[in-house]
Amino acid sequence: xxxxxxxxxxxxxxxxxxxxxxxxxxxxxxxxxxxxxxxxxxxxxxxxxxxxxxxxxxxxxxxxxxxxxxxxxxxxxxxxxxxxxxxxxxxxxxxxxxxxxxxxx
Amino acid sequence: xxxxxxxxxxxxxxxxxxxxxxxxxxxxxxxxxxxxxxxxxxxxxxxxxxxxxxxxxxxxxxxxxxxxxxxxxxxxxxxxxxxxxxxxxxxxxxxxxxxxxxxxxxxxxxxxxxxxxxxxxxxxxxxxxxxxxxxxxxxxxxxxxxxxxxxxxxxxxxxxxxxxxxxxxxxxxxxxxxxxxxxxxxxxxxxxxxxxxxxxxxxxxxxxxxxxxxxxxxxxxxxxxxxxxxxxxxxxxxxxxxxxxxxxxxxxxxxxxxxxxxxxxxxxxxxxxxxxxxxxxxxxxxxxxxxxxxxxxxxxxxxxxxxxxxxxxxxxxxxxxxxxxxxxxxxxxxxxxxxxxxxxxxxxxxxxxxxxxxxxxxxxxxxxxxxxxxxxxxxxxxxxxxxxxxxxxxxxxxxxxxxxxxxxxxxxxxxxxxxxxxxxxxxxxxxxxxxxxxxxxxxxxxxxxxxxxxxxxxxxxxxxxxxxxxxxxxxxxxxxxxxxxxxxxxxxxxxxxxxxxxxxxxxxxxxxxxxxxxxxxxxxxxxxxxxxxxxxxxxxxxxxxxxxxxxxxxxxxxxxxxxxxxxxxxxxxxxxxxxxxxxxxxxxxxxxxxxxxxxxxxxxxxxxxxxxxxxxxxxxxxxxxxxxxxxxxxxxxxxxxxxxxxxxxxxxxxxxxxxxxxxxxxxxxxxxxxxxxxxxxxxxxxxxxxxxxxxxxxxxxxxxxxxxxxxxxxxxxxxxxxxxxxxxxxxxxxxxxxxxxxxxxxxxxxxxxxxxxxxxxxxxxxxxxxxxxxxxxxxxxxxxxxxxxxxxxxxxxxxxxxxxxxxxxxxxxxxxxxxxxxxxxxxxxxxxxxxxxxxxxxxxxxxxxxxxxxxxxxxxxxxx
Numbered sequence: 029x030x031x032x033x034x035x036x037x038x039x040x041x042x043x044x045x046x047x048x049x050x051x052x053x054x055x056x057x058x059x060x061x062x063x064x065x066x067x068x069x070x071x072x073x074x075x076x077x078x079x080x081x082x083x084x085x086x087x088x089x090x091x092x093x094x095x096x097x098x099x100x101x102x103x104x105x106x107x108x109x110x111x112x113x114x115x116x117x118x119x120x121x122x123x124x125x126x127x128x129x130x131x132x133x
Numbered sequence: 134x135x136x137x138x139x140x141x142x143x144x145x146x147x148x149x150x151x152x153x154x155x156x157x158x159x160x161x162x163x164x165x166x167x168x169x170x171x172x173x174x175x176x177x178x179x180x181x182x183x184x185x186x187x188x189x190x191x192x193x194x195x196x197x198x199x200x201x202x203x204x205x206x207x208x209x210x211x212x213x214x215x216x217x218x219x220x221x222x223x224x225x226x227x228x229x230x231x232x233x234x235x236x237x238x239x240x241x242x243x244x245x246x247x248x249x250x251x252x253x254x255x256x257x258x259x260x261x262x263x264x265x266x267x268x269x270x271x272x273x274x275x276x277x278x279x280x281x282x283x284x285x286x287x288x289x290x291x292x293x294x295x296x297x298x299x300x301x302x303x304x305x306x307x308x309x310x311x312x313x314x315x316x317x318x319x320x321x322x323x324x325x326x327x328x329x330x331x332x333x334x335x336x337x338x339x340x341x342x343x344x345x346x347x348x349x350x351x352x353x354x355x356x357x358x359x360x361x362x363x364x365x366x367x368x369x370x371x372x373x374x375x376x377x378x379x380x381x382x383x384x385x386x387x388x389x390x391x392x393x394x395x396x397x398x399x400x401x402x403x404x405x406x407x408x409x410x411x412x413x414x415x416x417x418x419x420x421x422x423x424x425x426x427x428x429x430x431x432x433x434x435x436x437x438x439x440x441x442x443x444x445x446x447x448x449x450x451x452x453x454x455x456x457x458x459x460x461x462x463x464x465x466x467x468x469x470x471x472x473x474x475x476x477x478x479x480x481x482x483x484x485x486x487x488x489x490x491x492x493x494x495x496x497x498x499x500x501x502x503x504x505x506x507x508x509x510x511x512x513x514x515x516x517x518x519x520x521x522x523x524x525x526x527x528x529x530x531x532x533x534x535x536x537x538x539x540x541x542x543x544x545x546x547x548x549x550x551x552x553x554x555x556x557x558x559x560x561x562x563x564x565x566x567x568x569x570x571x572x573x574x575x576x577x578x579x580x581x582x583x584x585x586x587x588x589x590x591x592x593x594x595x596x597x598x599x600x601x602x603x604x605x606x607x608x609x610x611x612x613x614x615x616x617x618x619x620x621x622x623x624x625x626x627x628x629x630x631x632x633x634x635x636x637x638x639x640x641x642x643x644x645x646x647x648x649x650x651x652x653x654x655x656x657x658x659x660x661x662x663x664x665x666x667x668x669x670x671x672x673x674x675x676x677x678x679x680x681x682x683x684x685x686x687x688x689x690x691x692x693x694x695x696x697x698x699x700x701x702x703x704x705x706x707x708x709x710x711x712x713x714x715x716x717x718x719x720x721x722x723x724x725x726x727x728x729x730x731x732x733x734x735x736x737x738x739x740x741x742x743x744x745x746x747x748x749x750x751x752x753x754x755x756x757x758x759x760x761x762x763x764x765x766x767x768x769x770x771x772x773x774x775x776x777x778x779x780x781x782x783x784x785x786x787x788x789x790x791x792x793x794x795x796x797x798x799x800x801x802x803x804x805x806x807x808x809x810x811x812x813x814x815x816x817x818x819x820x821x822x823x824x825x826x827x828x829x830x831x832x833x834x835x836x837x838x839x840x841x842x843x844x845x846x847x848x849x850x851x852x853x854x855x856x857x858x859x860x861x862x863x864x865x866x867x868x869x870x871x872x873x874x875x876x877x878x879x880x881x882x883x884x885x886x887x888x889x890x891x892x893x894x895x896x897x898x899x900x901x902x903x904x905x906x907x908x909x910x911x912x913x914x915x916x917x918x919x920x921x922x923x924x925x926x927x928x929x930x931x932x933x934x935x936x937x938x939x940x941x942x943x944x945x946x947x948x949x950x951x952x953x954x955x956x957x958x959x960x961x962x963x964x965x966x967x968x969x970x971x972x973x974x975x976x977x978x979x980x981x982x983x984x985x986x987x988x989x990x991x992x993x994x995x996x997x
Contacts, residue, residue, distance in 0.1 A: 049160070054160070068177035068179075072181035075182070090159070091159075094159035097156070097158055097162065100156035
């Protein structure tokens with residue numbers, strides 16, 4: 029079972045797709061989750077997810093806008109995707125018959 | 134982006150692992166985060182993502198992981214590890230072994246009560262040499278001085294224990310009743326001697342050693358009062374000395390009896406100088422004060438008895454210093470040699486470790502990049518050095534444990550405190566101290582050459598064109614190794630030349646095919662001189678008839694056998710008014726065929742005839758060339774008349790002159806000797822040497838000769854059975870031992886120094902691959918490159934050898950006492966040692982030089 033923050037971060041990485049590094053992932057979270065997370069929190073969560081094998085990371089290319097520093101890009105692994113699916117499915121099952129805004133459409 | 138990074142970024146880079154820092158800082162720059170927001174981001178990022186490297190509180194667990202890493206690294210380089218542990222083990226073990234010998238002999242106080250107050254007293258001759266003392270003089274020294282608490286006389290005594298099945302000759306002493314009190318020991322069982330036993334005619338009582346009590350009497354607790362049969366005379370045992378008591382005045386002494394002299398005895402006179410004297414200083418009295426008082430007493434005695442004293446002075450010296458005097462130079466020289474070898478081994482180890490660190494530059498750079506701090510890396514290096522040091526120390530312990538018993542067997546048996554030499558706590562402490570020094574030197578040396586914190590440059594350093602600053606340290610170490618190695622080589626060379634010169638010396642006799650042994654004639658069966666001589670004749674006849682025996686002779690002492698038995702010789706035609714100017718000569722009391730059996734040359738006149746052997750009226754003698762030249766310079770000695778052993782003795786005729794024999798040692802300068810038929814001497818000797826010239830291997834006949842003598846009288850012990858060549862070899866044993874050890878140390882030092890110079894050059898060539906490639910790309914010929922590398926090696930070698938020459942001059946001074954026939958600055962030895970080391974060093978340089986020539990420029994630049 030994933031924590032809420034982990035679910036949010038995983039979903040954000042999936043939404044960004046290719047080259048999901050700190051800035052776009054953070055943007056998605058701010059935009060959709062409407063939470064003012066710091067980059068440090070995001071990276072911390074990502075590194076925890078990486079330890080669990082739900083994401084993997086690789087170094088991206090440095091760009092001039094980044095002062096020549098490399099990005100750290102993340103991608104959701106198959107395990108991560110399955111874990112997310114089962115986590116969300118559980119929520120959905122638990123919500124059946126209740127009026128909590130998670131009814132199946 | 135060229136403006137300096139804002140402070141928060143620097144903090145992030147300081148506290149975050151570098152790849153994480155890149156990601157976070159990059160993101161912050163890309164989003165152009167500033168102000169409070171930036172600080173918030175920074176602090177949260179550091180809080181969540183900081184480097185989890187060990188803190189000081191986790192030092193212990195970091196030590197364990199350091200140790201694990203060090204062990205893994207050593208296991209991965211088995212050749213390096215084996216070489217390091219082996220060289221360190223040998224150097225540390227040798228140091229501990231030499232220390233274990235030198236410590237009890239030279240340093241530790243003797244195991245007696247207030248041993249620093251026990252002195253030896255000698256008469257001092259005009260030439261400064263020490264001389265034994267007459268009994269009457271000892272009495273006067275004791276009575277007229279106030280600085281001594283007690284004094285005692287001691288004389289050599291070698292009794293034969295004749296009871297039981299196997300007769301045995303013992304080393305013993307005849308001593309004053311105050312002897313043990315003066316030394317500062319007392320019997321463990323029974324009692325000490327009493328003053329009323331130390332007078333002429335008193336019952337003869339003995340005290341025995343713990344070892345003799347165990348061996349001959351099975352540790353019988355009721356031994357006190359029981360007699361021990363000495364040469365047929367029963368003497369009651371009144372005491373047993375404690376276990377481990379070692380009489381340093383006479384190593385190996387096992388039995389003591391009272392002296393029982395009176396000044397009125399014929400052997401108690403002032404000129405009967407055959408006794409030694411010990412004295413215990415009163416508390417608080419200095420040696421100097423005792424010396425000045427004794428000098429006054431002696432000068433007064435010289436005035437009172439001018440005819441009796443040739444010595445102008447007396448000498449007081451600490452017992453420990455006196456008994457170790459002959460061994461001090463060799464032990465000190467060996468101590469210096471082994472210390473030099475140890476320093477070379479440590480320098481070599483430091484060099485190897487520095488070389489390894491250069492090669493591991495990339496590893497350190499990566500570890501730094503991954504967040505290892507500078508102190509963390511320094512600790513890692515220290516831990517590695519400690520592990521190497523401890524392994525080397527353990528190997529050294531094993532070497533010392535094996536070497537000490539082997540060394541003790543090789544040491545001269547007369548060495549005082551021989552029994553106290555073993556691997557003790559002090560030696561373990563020395564090994565521990567060496568390991569600590571080694572750890573600190575090897576572990577901290579890298580910080581000198583290049584600070585560990587800058588090892589982050591490691592990746593870049595691989596690309597640099599020229600050598601690192603570390604090579605200066607490594608070069609310095611190699612120079613020191615070469616210098617010390619040269620010192621040791623010169624020392625070994627001088628000793629080798631001395632031993633060769635010694636063995637080349639014309640001994641004056643032919644030692645090959647000679648069997649020698651000592652046999653006795655003591656007990657009631659030998660009451661008169663004639664009984665003894667008849668026994669000698671029987672032994673000679675019986676042994677002479679054995680197959681394989683060419684000739685047999687009897688003599689009172691063997692050349693090079695370690696005896697000193699000298700008598701004054703006066704010529705009738707050259708009367709000497711000053712008794713101190715009468716020359717002394719080695720006394721040989723012989724059977725007629727002694728000279729022919731030993732093959733001692735008769736250079737003038739003739740040898741004894743068989744008739745002269747039994748003739749007690751027409752007294753004759755032969756003298757050595759040295760004695761003839763001293764008494765009658767420029768004249769023939771034949772027909773001259775001499776008197777031996779004092780004015781009461783008769784004159785005898787010199788019938789021949791013999792070649793000089795080396796008696797006191799192959800390096801002896803005293804070569805004056807006389808030969809007299811045994812029936813013409815005024816007493817018979819208890820102990821006699823038999824010399825047997827054999828057809829074949831002399832030791833093959835030993836058992837038959839021994840059996841033959843025992844059949845004549847089974848009660849007489851037969852000892853010191855040896856080929857004459859063994860006797861000669863034993864007389865050079867101390868020098869040869871010093872030579873063997875010195876050579877081993879010097880060869881080890883040579884190997885280490887050569888390995889050191891090779892390591893530095895090889896490392897240097899590897900570091901400069903690009904430079905060398907660049908040079909050959911720009912047109913340098915192989916010859917140029919060879920000269921470049923060889924020149925560097927040659928510079929190191931020349932500097933090392935130059936420094937070493939100065940060191941060698943200092944070292945060989947301490948060897949002077951062991952040298953024979955060569956000066957301490959012998960140019961041949963120094964030239965050979967220097968040439969050898971230079972050749973070995975240049976040969977070692979050749980390998981990296983050839984490797985440098987083979988550098989392919991295109992490869993050199995691609996290697997990055």
